[in-house]
Amino acid sequence: MSNKPKLIIHVGPGKTGSSVIQEWLSSNRKLLLDEGYLYPKHKVDKNGISSGNFRSIFSEDKNGRFIFDVDKASSLIEHAERDGVEYILLSSEAFINLVKPLAEYFEDVHFIFYLRNPIESSESLYNQSVKRHFNTLLITTPKVVSFNKLLKLHELTKSFAHRLSLRFYGDNFFSGGNIVQDFLETIGLRRITVTNAKVINGSYSFEALEFKRLLNQFPLIELHQELDIFLQQYQGDISSFSVYSEEQFEEYKGKATVALENMFSLLGLENSSFQKVVEEQTQRERFSQVLSEPAASKILQSMYEYSPSLFSQVRNIVSSKYLSFLDFSPLNDQMFDYIARPISPMKRSLSTLMRKLVKPEVSYSLTGSPTRENIASLMQALRVKRHMDEGKFLRELALYFEAEGDILQAFKYMNRAKFFRPQGELINRKLCEYADVINTINIKQFE
Incomplete structure (x- = not known):
């Protein structure tokens, strides 16, 4: 039997609390090391968001593709052996697309996958595309509900005699009441208690989401990084919402219910409680994807107080004659002039x-x-x-x-x-x- 450290790999996927898990793990590396878990260091941005420690065992080639790096993997194992730890713990949503070399190279791997209600996940992924990827389009429902990545991971773990833990995402399913506690118990750290998990990459309000979608027409990266920080802390009037139409919601719910049933059957699992949550899902209050003039004005007023510099940058873009072909309505010069009017x-x-x-x-x-x-x-x-x-x-x-x-x-x-x-x-x-x-x-x- 090998004495090499065992590998635990959290693969996400997206919009299942990975940033929360990674922030806690990154902030508690010493505690984890004392418990016998090596969690390699990685960068965390000012919002507490990171891509995890994917680069601990992957490198980028000259074409920008990520390839499994045997030298890095070997070095990581040697590091763990020197520290005398039993486990190497890695977390990154990027792993889900490149699991095969991990399953082939490492002897003992425990993969962890969080499954979220696909109806919630689809809207969350859309919102994320507006927040981080300059999406300007109205929401549409995905054509299919696919669990191919999970099914592929399941087959790999069976082929190489590894282990797969399928965890369900949601307050009703988390052991201990939050995702960090649930994750720690999944990897065997029941001794550690986390009562409250820090909120990372919080959701925009509806107004902030529509404001960002509007400004995404001019994807100036430096501006949007600052704009994202502002909009994450902006307290709009609408925090719980759905932008699906009633027809879109019901259509996708039907697809998701059937796809879940098929997926559980292929995995040989039964989870009536999770399926029941999806089947009984009701839509949150619906809002049409239009930013009202009062809402836009309120955001700009808050922005002006938060950062006059950011306000000026947004104003310059919206007012630029060179960008007149873009429609930033309801934002207009009069609105900016009123907010930046001379001191009363x-x-x-x-x-x-x-x-x-x-x-x-x-x-x-x-x-x-x-x-x-x-x-x-x-x-x-x-x-x-x-x-x-x-x-x-x-x-x-x-x-x-x-x-x-x-x-x-x-x-x-x-x-x-x-x-x-x-x-x-x-x-x-x-x-x-x-x-x-x-x-x-x-x-x-x-x-």
């Missing part, structure tokens, strides 16, 4: 008050506890309009100091603004920005 009289008044506040002869300060009483006294002394609350006053005061180049004072007042608006998106983002700046300078110069 109320804000101009506040800026005047701020300038007065920082003059040497004015002794008002916010030292001590930021209670409503002492903030209110300051606002009264400066004759701030009654309809401006304490949190907004302090936020604008911090932004003034930022504009004046006094980041430490800006941090001070933004920190007090958070006392009154703890969930304020702009407040929390600015606090992080200020902290980064302050960390790079000598604090003593401000004392």
